[in-house]
Amino acid sequence: MRDTLVLNASFEPLSTVTLNRAVVLVLTDKAVVEQAHPELRMRGAAIEMPVPRVIRLCRYVRVPFRRRAPWSRRGVLVRDQHRCAYCGKRATTVDHVVPRSRGGADSWLNTVASCAEDNHRKADRTPEQAGMPLLREPFEPTPADAMLLSLGSGAEVLPDWLSRGAAA
Numbered sequence: 791m792r793d794t795l796v797l798n799a800s801f802e803p804l805s806t807v808t809l810n811r812a813v814v815l816v817l818t819d820k821a822v823v824e825q826a827h828p829e830l831r832m833r834g835a836a837i838e839m840p841v842p843r844v845i846r847l848c849r850y851v852r853v854p855f856r857r858r859a860p861w862s863r864r865g866v867l868v869r870d871q872h873r874c875a876y877c878g879k880r881a882t883t884v885d886h887v888v889p890r891s892r893g894g895a896d897s898w899l900n901t902v903a904s905c906a907e908d909n910h911r912k913a914d915r916t917p918e919q920a921g922m923p924l925l926r927e928p929f930e931p932t933p934a935d936a937m938l939l940s941l942g943s944g945a946e947v948l949p950d951w952l953s954r955g956a957a958a
């Protein structure tokens with residue numbers, strides 16, 4: 791995956807984000823493109839833009855001085871870009887990999903975005919027991935990542951053509 795470096799408004803590097811998230815931040819006027827891939831452009835009906843390699847936030851953000859990002863259901867959905875960890879379709883719920891009834895925690899590493907159907911189907915079982923392997927492993931975002939996630943929570947509205955165009 792082609793990641794984009796995010797700079798704070800003060801030009802200090804904060805973190806990297808996926809290309810999709812970078813584009814959302816630019817399209818929602820939260821960031822500007824500082825450096826683009828020289829030969830790549832994204833094209834759509836109404837928009838043509840360079841493929842950002844480095845973006846800079848328009849407003850300075852204070853990154854909380856914490857070792858760990860606080861867990862939240864919304865944060866999990868945004869981290870996973872509203873994609874179901876079991877089938878890849880649009881996710882609206884958060885599934886506990888190890889169910890809470892079996893001692894599974896509300897934590898970044900034990901929760902994934904899930905469509906309602908798969909969440910219901912998996913029910914009170916682990917992925918192994920349910921025969922539903924995870925498409926990707928959950929990860930713990932850094933505090934800077936979490937801050938960026940909360941800034942650009944509109945990833946789900948990114949039009950399909952834009953990500954397709956970028957992959958070409």
Ligand SMILES: [Zn+2]
Binds near residue numbers: 874876879904907909
């Ligand atoms: Zn699903």
